[in-house]
Amino acid sequence: xxxxxxxxxxxxxxxxxRIMLECSQTKGHDRMYxxxxxxxxxxxxxxxxxDVKDINKGEISDGYSVSRQAQAKFSLSxxxxxxNQTALYFCATSDPRTGGPEAFFGQGTRLxxx
Amino acid sequence: xxxxxxxxFLSVRxxxxxxxxxxxxxxxxxxLYWYKQxxxxxxxxxxxxxxNMDMKQxxxxxxxxxxxxxxLSLRIADTQTGDSAIYFCAEDYNQGGKLIxxxxxELSVKP
Numbered sequence: 001x002x003x004x005x006x007x008x009x010x011x012x013x014x015x016x017x018r019i020m021l022e023c024s025q026t027k028g029h030d031r032m033y034x035x036x037x038x039x040x041x042x043x044x045x046x047x048x049x050x051d052v053k054d055i056n057k058g059e060i061s062d063g064y065s066v067s068r069q070a071q072a073k074f075s076l077s078x079x080x081x082x083x084n085q086t087a088l089y090f091c092a093t094s095d096p097r098t099g100g101p102e103a104f105f106g107q108g109t110r111l112x113x114x
Numbered sequence: 115x116x117x118x119x120x121x122x123f124l125s126v127r128x129x130x131x132x133x134x135x136x137x138x139x140x141x142x143x144x145x146l147y148w149y150k151q152x153x154x155x156x157x158x159x160x161x162x163x164x165x166n167m168d169m170k171q172x173x174x175x176x177x178x179x180x181x182x183x184x185x186l187s188l189r190i191a192d193t194q195t196g197d198s199a200i201y202f203c204a205e206d207y208n209q210g211g212k213l214i215x216x217x218x219x220e221l222s223v224k225p
Contacts (some may be wrong), residue, residue: 042218045212094211101144
């Protein structure tokens with residue numbers, strides 16, 4: 001079983017719809033992140049959370065919100081999806097205290113907004 | 115803001131060495147990373163280097179760090195077709211655990 005699991009893996013949604021992407025981890029890490037990947041732009045940080053009570057905006061948070069329901073769960077919401085949010089979304093976890101400097105990534109969610 | 119730059123494409127022949135280059139701007143980064151992404155997959159950590167090191171070798175991989183020029187490189191010796199993937203350079207921005215990624219270099223290995 002994967003250490004970082006994202007659901008769904010693929011999703012097509014219509015403009016204006018609300019959509020939630022979910023991430024769960026079994027690594028016991030405190031820190032969780034949401035990134036989006038666009039061709040030629042690499043990965044950009046949307047939101048991050050260093051523990052259950054800590055939520056921070058990343059580089060490109062406009063149009064997104066997050067919820068850290070538990071240490072193991074971090075969900076990303078698009079309140080009103082728009083076509084330029086079509087991208088590959090990655091969840092990641094890290095914990096310098098136990099896991100060293102490495103960030104562990106999920107398999108990604110491919111989102112298409114039509 | 116902070117920035118990490120990579121060239122987008124590299125093509126090599128099987129058995130040759132590949133060198134993927136990266137420049138970064140945050141001089142306070144503690145770690146610099148190389149991640150590999152195969153088609154349809156997530157990111158896999160290949161290697162990382164602590165900022166007070168100049169070089170790190172791990173089997174076919176050699177990482178060189180020039181802190182003065184803020185330049186990082188990844189050399190893959192004896193490149194194989196299975197090495198074809200996108201390679202991302204990343205820095206640990208402001209030592210806060212947040213990664214700043216380059217655009218990714220797509221490595222194509224021709225038989």
